[in-house]
Amino acid sequence: MKIAVDAMGGDYAPEEIVKGALVGAREHDVELILVGQPQAIEAELAEAETRGIVFSLVEAPQVIGMEEHPAQAVRRKKGASIVVATRLVGEGAADAVVTMGHTGAAMIAALWVLGPIEGIRRATIGTPYLGIQEQTFILDGGANVDCKPDHLLQFALMGSLYAERMMGIKNPTVALLSNGAEEGKGGRAIIETFPLLAKSGLNFIGNMEGMDIPLGRANVVVTDGLVGNVVVKLTEGLTSRLLTVVEEELASILPSQALDSALRPTLAEIRKRYHYSRIGGMPLLGVNGVVVIGHGRSKAPAVVSAMGQAKRAVKGNLVEAIRTDLASLGAKAVAPTR
Amino acid sequence: MKIAVDAMGGDYAPEEIVKGALVGAREHDVELILVGQPQAIEAELAEAETRGIVFSLVEAPQVIGMEEHPAQAVRRKKGASIVVATRLVGEGAADAVVTMGHTGAAMIAALWVLGPIEGIRRATIGTPYLGIQEQTFILDGGANVDCKPDHLLQFALMGSLYAERMMGIKNPTVALLSNGAEEGKGGRAIIETFPLLAKSGLNFIGNMEGMDIPLGRANVVVTDGLVGNVVVKLTEGLTSRLLTVVEEELASILPSQALDSALRPTLAEIRKRYHYSRIGGMPLLGVNGVVVIGHGRSKAPAVVSAMGQAKRAVKGNLVEAIRTDLASLGAKAVAPTR
Numbered sequence: 001m002k003i004a005v006d007a008m009g010g011d012y013a014p015e016e017i018v019k020g021a022l023v024g025a026r027e028h029d030v031e032l033i034l035v036g037q038p039q040a041i042e043a044e045l046a047e048a049e050t051r052g053i054v055f056s057l058v059e060a061p062q063v064i065g066m067e068e069h070p071a072q073a074v075r076r077k078k079g080a081s082i083v084v085a086t087r088l089v090g091e092g093a094a095d096a097v098v099t100m101g102h103t104g105a106a107m108i109a110a111l112w113v114l115g116p117i118e119g120i121r122r123a124t125i126g127t128p129y130l131g132i133q134e135q136t137f138i139l140d141g142g143a144n145v146d147c148k149p150d151h152l153l154q155f156a157l158m159g160s161l162y163a164e165r166m167m168g169i170k171n172p173t174v175a176l177l178s179n180g181a182e183e184g185k186g187g188r189a190i191i192e193t194f195p196l197l198a199k200s201g202l203n204f205i206g207n208m209e210g211m212d213i214p215l216g217r218a219n220v221v222v223t224d225g226l227v228g229n230v231v232v233k234l235t236e237g238l239t240s241r242l243l244t245v246v247e248e249e250l251a252s253i254l255p256s257q258a259l260d261s262a263l264r265p266t267l268a269e270i271r272k273r274y275h276y277s278r279i280g281g282m283p284l285l286g287v288n289g290v291v292v293i294g295h296g297r298s299k300a301p302a303v304v305s306a307m308g309q310a311k312r313a314v315k316g317n318l319v320e321a322i323r324t325d326l327a328s329l330g331a332k333a334v335a336p337t338r
Numbered sequence: 339m340k341i342a343v344d345a346m347g348g349d350y351a352p353e354e355i356v357k358g359a360l361v362g363a364r365e366h367d368v369e370l371i372l373v374g375q376p377q378a379i380e381a382e383l384a385e386a387e388t389r390g391i392v393f394s395l396v397e398a399p400q401v402i403g404m405e406e407h408p409a410q411a412v413r414r415k416k417g418a419s420i421v422v423a424t425r426l427v428g429e430g431a432a433d434a435v436v437t438m439g440h441t442g443a444a445m446i447a448a449l450w451v452l453g454p455i456e457g458i459r460r461a462t463i464g465t466p467y468l469g470i471q472e473q474t475f476i477l478d479g480g481a482n483v484d485c486k487p488d489h490l491l492q493f494a495l496m497g498s499l500y501a502e503r504m505m506g507i508k509n510p511t512v513a514l515l516s517n518g519a520e521e522g523k524g525g526r527a528i529i530e531t532f533p534l535l536a537k538s539g540l541n542f543i544g545n546m547e548g549m550d551i552p553l554g555r556a557n558v559v560v561t562d563g564l565v566g567n568v569v570v571k572l573t574e575g576l577t578s579r580l581l582t583v584v585e586e587e588l589a590s591i592l593p594s595q596a597l598d599s600a601l602r603p604t605l606a607e608i609r610k611r612y613h614y615s616r617i618g619g620m621p622l623l624g625v626n627g628v629v630v631i632g633h634g635r636s637k638a639p640a641v642v643s644a645m646g647q648a649k650r651a652v653k654g655n656l657v658e659a660i661r662t663d664l665a666s667l668g669a670k671a672v673a674p675t676r
Contacts, residue, residue, distance in 0.1 A: 132579060142517045145525040179480045179567035187483040187564050210568040211575030226525050227565055229517035230548040231572060237549030238573060241470060242580050245608060253600045254592075262591045270583060 003028075003310050004094035005303070007036035007044075008063040008081040009101020011296050017100060018044035020303025025053045027304060028311045033094055035060050035085040060084035066296055070104030074112065082106050086113045089289040096290035096310035098281060100298040106291060107143060107284060114289040117319065119326050122151045123286035124225075125293060126159055127232055128167070130278055133216035137163050137172075141282070142229030149192040152176070152222055153200065157329050158285040158322055159220035160202050165316035166283075166309070167219075171203050175218035177227060178207040189224065197222075200329060232276075239274045243267050281306030283313045286322065290314050341366075341648050342432035343641070345374035345382075346401040346419040347439020349634050355438060356382035358641025363391045365642060366649045371432055373398050373423040398422035404634055408442030412450065420444050424451045427627040434628035434648035436619060438636040444629060445481060445622060452627040455657065457664050460489050461624035462563075463631060464497055465570055466505070468616055471554035475501050475510075479620070480567030487530040490514070490560055491538060495667050496623040496660055497558035498540050503654035504621075504647070505557075513546040513556035515565060520545065527562070535560075538667060570614075577612045581605050618643030621651045624660065628652050 005021040007014045018034060018041060025032035032055035034041050041057055060081040064073045074083060082101050086109040088094035099106050107123060116123055126139030139159045144151060156174050163172035176193060178186035183194050185207055197204040208217050213231065223231070247267050251259055272278075280302045281294030290313040294306045313319070343359040345352045356372060356379060363370035370393035372379050379395055398419040402411045412421060420439050424447040426432035437444050445461060454461055464477030477497045482489065494512050501510035514531060516524035521532050523545055535542040546555050551569065561569070585605050589597055610616075618640045619632030630648040632640050651657070 132576065145517065177568060179483065179564045187562070190564075210571030210573075213572055214575045214579040224525070226517045226528075227568055230515060230565055231568065233548030234551055234569060234572060235548075235576060237552045238470065238576055239580060241552040242577060243584070246581070246584055246605070249604050249608065250600060253604065254596055258592055258596050262588060266587050266591065267584070270587065 001311060001314055002031040002033055002094045003307055004033040004035055004058070004085040004088045004097045005307070006081045006085045006097065006099035006101055007034045007041050008060070009099040010294070010298055011066070012299055013100065014040045014044055016299045017303055019048065020300030021307070022048050022050060022053055022055070023300060024304040024307035025055060028307050030307065030311055031055065033058055033088060035088070036081045037061065037063070058084060058088065064102050064105045066102055068102065068105065070102060070108050073102070073105050074108045080105070083109045083113065086110055086291065089291070090114050095314045096292065098292045098294070098303065098306045098310050100281070100294040100296060100303065100306070102296070103143070103293050106293045110284050110287045110289065110291045114287045114291070117286055117288055117323050117326065120154060120286040122147070122154070123284050124155050124158060125282050125284055126162060127228070127279060127282060129213060129235070130274060130276065132214045132235070132274065135167065135169060135219055136213065136216050136221060137167065137219060138213070138221040138223065138228050138231060139285070140223065140225035140228050141232060142225045144225040147189060147224045149189055149196055152189060152193040153196045154286070154326070156197055156200065156202055156204070156220060156222045157325055159222060161318065161321050161325060162283070162285060163219045165318050165321060166312050169219050172219035173205045174202045174220040174222060175205050175208040175212070177213070177221050177223040178209065181207050181209055183207065236276055240271070243271055277302055278305070280304070281309055283309060283318065288319060290319060339649060339652055340369040340371055340432045341645055342371040342373050342396070342423040342426045342435045343645070344419045344423045344435065344437035344439055345372045345379050346398070347437040348632070348636055349404070350637055351438065352378045352382055354637045355641055357386065358638030359645070360386050360388060360391055360393070361638060362642040362645035363393060366645050368645065368649055369393065371396055371426060373426070374419045375399065375401070396422060396426065402440050402443045404440055406440065406443065408440060408446045411440070411443050412446045418443070421447045421451065424448055424629065427629070428452050433652045434630065436630045436632070436641065436644045436648050438619070438632040438634060438641065438644070441481070441631050444631045448622050448625045448627065448629045452625045452629070455624055455626055455661050455664065458492060458624040460485070460492070461622050462493050462496060463620050463622055464500060465566070465620055466617060467551060467573070468612060468614065470552045470573070470612065473505065473507060473557055474551065474554050474559060475505065475557060476551070476559040476561065476566050476569060477623070478561065478563035478566050479570060480563045482563040485527060485562045487527055487534055490527060490531040491534045492624070492664070494535055494538065494540055494542070494558060494560045495663055497560060499656065499659050499663060500621070500623060501557045503656050503659060504650055507557050509541050510557035512540045512542045512558040512560060513544060513550070515551070515559050515561040516545040516547065518545065519547055574614055578609070581609055615640055616643070619647055621647060621656065626657060628657060
C-alpha cells in the first residue's frame with residue numbers, strides 16, 4: 001500500500017510532517033510518497049533515520065497557504081502539493097493521500113481530481129467524540145452548512161459505514177441531533193430527515209439531545225456542519241476550562257504532596273485523552289478515493305495516526321462500501337432532490 | 339409589585355411551587371397571587387408559614403400537562419392556570435407571571451393574551467451560561483428554530499437589553515455563534531445577519547466559535563434555537579460526565595482522608611454551581627408583559643429565584659426598553675422581511 005503525504009501542508013510543515021510520515025511508514029508498514037518542494041523535503045530527510053522505510057519523493061513546486069481562498073487556490077495552483085498528491089491517488093500511483101494543510105483546499109482538490117462518488121450530493125468530514133465516548137462519531141464536523149434532508153441522510157449512511165469499518169462497531173446506532181427527543185422536534189431539515197432515516201435500513205434510533213452526546217447514546221450523530229462544529233469546539237473549550245477550574249480549586253485545599261503525585265498528573269492525563277490532537281486526521285467521506293485530512297496545528301504524532309486512518313480506510317474498502325450502500329439506500333429511501 | 343405564580347405548572351406542582359412562591363414573596367418583598375385549583379393550593383397553604391406574606395388566591399380549574407400540544411391546550415383550556423395567570427398580567431391585576439409548567443403553552447398563552455411587542459417577529463427565551471461564564475447570555479435557548487436574519491437581529495437586541503438591565507453589564511458585547519470566526523463563515527442566516535448587526539448600533543464583535551463560549555468572549559451569544567439548545571444541554575451533560583471522570587480517577591489514587599475532606603465536597607460544589615436549577619426561570623423576551631418560565635423539574639428554590647427574575651424585569655422596565663430600542667433599531671438596520 002502506498003500513501004502520499006502532503007509534506008508542505010500544515011502549520012509545522014515540512015519538518016513535523018516529514019518526521020511523522022517516516023515514523024508512520026515504518027509503524028503502519030506502508031510505502032511512503034512525500035509530495036512537495038524537493039529541497040525542503042530533502043533537508044528534513046537529511047536529518048532523519050530512514051533505514052528500512054520504502055519512500056519516494058514527488059515534486060510539487062507550489063504550496064496553498066492556510067488563509068487562501070480554497071477554490072481559487074486549487075484552480076490557480078495546479079502544482080500545489082495537495083493537488084499533486086491527490087492526483088497520485090486519481091492516477092492509481094497512490095492508494096491514499098494524507099494532508100495537514102488547508103481543509104477546504106483538500107476537499108476541493110478531492111472533489112475536482114477524484115470526484116464525488118456517484119449519487120453523493122455532498123462530501124463530508126466527521127469526527128470521533130474523543131475521550132468522552134470513543135464509540136461515537138459525529139458528522140458533519142463543519143464542512144457543510146445549511147444541509148438539506150438528502151444531505152443528512154447520506155451523512156448518516158457514510159457515518160454508519162465509517163463506524164462499522166473504521167471503528168469496528170457492528171450495526172451502529174444512528175441518531176439525529178435535535179432540540180428534543182421526540183419526532184417532530186428540530187428545524188425543518190431535521191423534521192424531514194427523520195422519516196427518511198426511519199425507512200433507510202440504518203439502525204436509526206431517533207432524535208437525541210445535546211446531553212446525550214457525552215452519554216454515548218448513539219454511535220453516529222448526524223447533524224448540520226454548523227452544529228457539529230459548535231459541538232466539537234465547545235467540547236474542546238469546556239473540557240479545558242472545567243479541568244482548569246477543578247485543578248485551581250483543589251490546588252488550594254489538597255496537601256501539596258497529593259497535588260504533585262496525584263492531582264496534576266491525573267488531570268494532565270485526562271486533558272491529553274480529550275485533546276483533539278489525538279484524532280490525527282479524518283477521511284473525507286463521499287469522494288472516489290481515500291483522502292485523510294488533519295488539523296493544521298498537527299505535529300508528527302498526528303501524521304502517524306492519520307496515516308493509520310488512511311491505511312484502515314483502504315483495507316476496509318470504505319470507498320467501495322459507500323458506493324455499494326448508497327445504491328441500495330436509493331432503493332429504500334427516496335430523498336427529495338432540490 | 340404583584341407576581342402571579344402558576345401554582346399548578348411543573349413536575350412538583352403544587353407542593354414545591356407553593357412552598358417556593360411563599361418564600362419568594364417574603365424574600366423579594368412582593369405581593370403573591372397563587373393561581374390554580376383552590377383545594378390543592380389550600381392544602382399546601384395549610385402546612386406553610388404565611389405570616390407577614392401578602393398573598394391571594396385566584397381560581398383556575400384546569401391544568402395543562404407537560405405532554406399536551408401547546409397551541410391546542412391553550413385554545414381548549416381557557417381556565418388553565420397558566421392562561422388565567424397570564425390574563426392577570428394582561429388586565430393589569432399582576433405585574434408579572436411565573437410558571438414552571440409547559441414552556442410552549444406558557445409562550446403561546448403569552449403571545450395570545452399579551453401579544454408580541456409591536457415589530458417583534460418572534461418572542462425568545464435565553465439562558466445564562468451558568469457557572470462557567472456568569473456574564474454570558476445565550477439566545478435563543480431552544481424556543482425558535484430555522485431563524486431568519488431579522489429574527490437573529492431582534493434576538494441580539496433583546497439579549498443586549500437583558501444583559502444590560504438584568505445582569506448589570508454596561509454596553510454588552512454581542513457575537514454570532516458560527517463555525518468560524520471570520521465574516522462569511524456560517525450558514526446563510528448567519529452570513530446575512532452579520533452586516534445587519536454591524537450597523538445595528540449594538541456592541542457587535544463579530545462571529546465566535548464554540549470554544550469561545552466557555553471563555554466568555556461575548557456577553558450575548560446570538561444563535562438559532564436548535565444550536566442554543568444543543569449548547570446548553572451539551573454543556574450540562576459534558577460537565578456532569580467530566581466531573582464524574584475526574585472524581586472516579588482521583589478517588590483511586592488520593593488518600594481516603596483527602597477524598598472526604600477535599601475532593602468530594604469540592605466537586606459537589608462545582609457541580610452545584612454549574613447546575614441548570616440555579617437559573618430558576620428566564621423571562622420570555624418580546625411580549626407585552628413580564629412572563630418568567632422555569633424548568634419543569636424545578637423545586638422550591640428555583641421558584642424563589644424565578645420570582646427574583648420577574649421582579650428585576652419589572653423594576654428594570656425590560657419590556658418598555660425592548661419596545662423603545664426596537665423602534666430605534668428599525669431606523670438603523672433594515673432587516674429583510676420574508
